[in-house]
Amino acid sequence: MADQHPVPSPTAPHVDPDQTQPPRARVVVGVDGSDGSRHAARWAAAEADRRGAELDLIHAVSLPVMGFAGFNPFDRDVQDLLRRESEHLLDTVHEQVRQAHPHLPIRSRAVLERPAEALVHASTDAAFAVVGAHASRFTGAVLGSVSLAVASGSRVPVVVVHERDEPAATGPVVLGLDGDGTADQAIDVAFAEAQLRGAPLRVVSCRDELRVVLPEYLGAEDAARAEQEHRAAITDRLSDRHARFPDVAVEVVLQQGPAKPALLLASEAASVLVVGSRGRGGIAGLLLGSTSQALMAHAGCPVVVCRG
Known part of the structure; x- marks a missing residue:
């Protein structure tokens, strides 16, 4: 016994x-x-x-x-x-x-x-x-239950690193930005990382075509005005961080369509990708949005997930 x-x-x-x-x-x-x-x-x-x-x-x-x-x-x-x-x-x-x-x-x-x-x-x-993160064909298996649970439950930023990610990779810091207020911590982290690395910050903001009027159905002036308003909103949101991190060079990239493919592409040349998560729910996997999970699994660089 x-x-x-x-x-x-x-x-x-x-x-x-x-x-x-x-x-x-x-x-x-x-x-x-x-x-x-x-x-x-x-x-x-x-x-x-x-x-x-x-x-x-x-x-x-x-x-x-x-x-x-x-x-x-x-x-x-x-x-x-x-x-x-x-x-x-x-x-x-x-x-x-x-x-x-x-x-x-x-x-x-x-x-x-x-x-x-x-x-x-x-x-x-x-x-x-x-x-x-562990290599696999499937998103959940790529992350593993531990990686996903930590990213879902942590109060501090969580970095998911793949074996293909180099320890001292160079490139811009990429920030995926949407209109959700939960991204505030992600903005702070992205600016701080860019300053620490001496790297430019590339802010990628996408508008899903399912939520807005498609540009082809707008006149040229209306489309230009919508893009100008979108850029102005992003610039206003970043203004106080510009004051705190004056040495960080910022590029704002506006794209039409879902965020996932745009951010996956941007991650290929990035040192890190920073995202906020809008996930809701009581199950660990549901605490992270589908876009965050896909980026954690398949991005071409380490991914910093900020839940705020």
């Missing part, structure tokens, strides 16, 4: 001995041993180094819920094995990151919690939470 031992406590954080000053910000990344998570860790390390922040490596282990509260059906051998495997994984990733970024403050810790919940909890005061 299995010993009725309590679930082991999380491993203590591994902190570099020369880490004497608390960083101004943290970048949290989940690692699970997959190639996708290792790539996400490398990308997160480069971003933490870029912004003078601390990197927080999180490995979550969850055991099946069995029996009743306070009862653990797994004996100490199983628990010790999980602990040793977690420590070995974190040590390996920690060393790989340390070689590339020797002066970066790094913490690594294993927690006994479901992976998505662990990342959401660990990143409540972080600058970003970073997750890797």
Whole structure:
């Protein structure tokens, strides 16, 4: 019969001995041993180094819920094995990151919690939470349940990184902008990222033809006036950020049609793509809009999702 031992406590954080000053910000990344998570860790390390922040490596282990509260059906051998495997994984990733970024403050810790919940909890005061996406033919599988759940539940911006994304990719920061007020956090993040990277900001705003009168049914003057009004509304919305980030060069791109194909195309040459999510609902997958999910799965660069 299995010993009725309590679930082991999380491993203590591994902190570099020369880490004497608390960083101004943290970048949290989940690692699970997959190639996708290792790539996400490398990308997160480069971003933490870029912004003078601390990197927080999180490995979550969850055991099946069995029996009743306070009862653990797994004996100490199983628990010790999980602990040793977690420590070995974190040590390996920690060393790989340390070689590339020797002066970066790094913490690594294993927690006994479901992976998505662990990342959401660990990143409540972080600058970003970073997750890797797994390759697949289907959108949901590309993201994986953890990636989707973290992006749906986090209160801080979540970055989804694919294995094809380079850790130090160059190019403009692309912001997908619509008329929804929930995009305010996305605007702030996009301007801050552009300034941090010394990159221009390309604002892509689309009007779905299902919601507006098609240009071919308008006279030339009416079509020009509609575009002018659209551009003026975008410019007005960005005006206060221009004042806060005067060094950021901004290009506004107006397009007719759905946002998804336009933003996917823009992402091919971007360093990051920033979007807000308008999703509603009580199920994790429904907390993100379909456009956000598609961009997270198929964009040509890392995608920053801001839920506000």
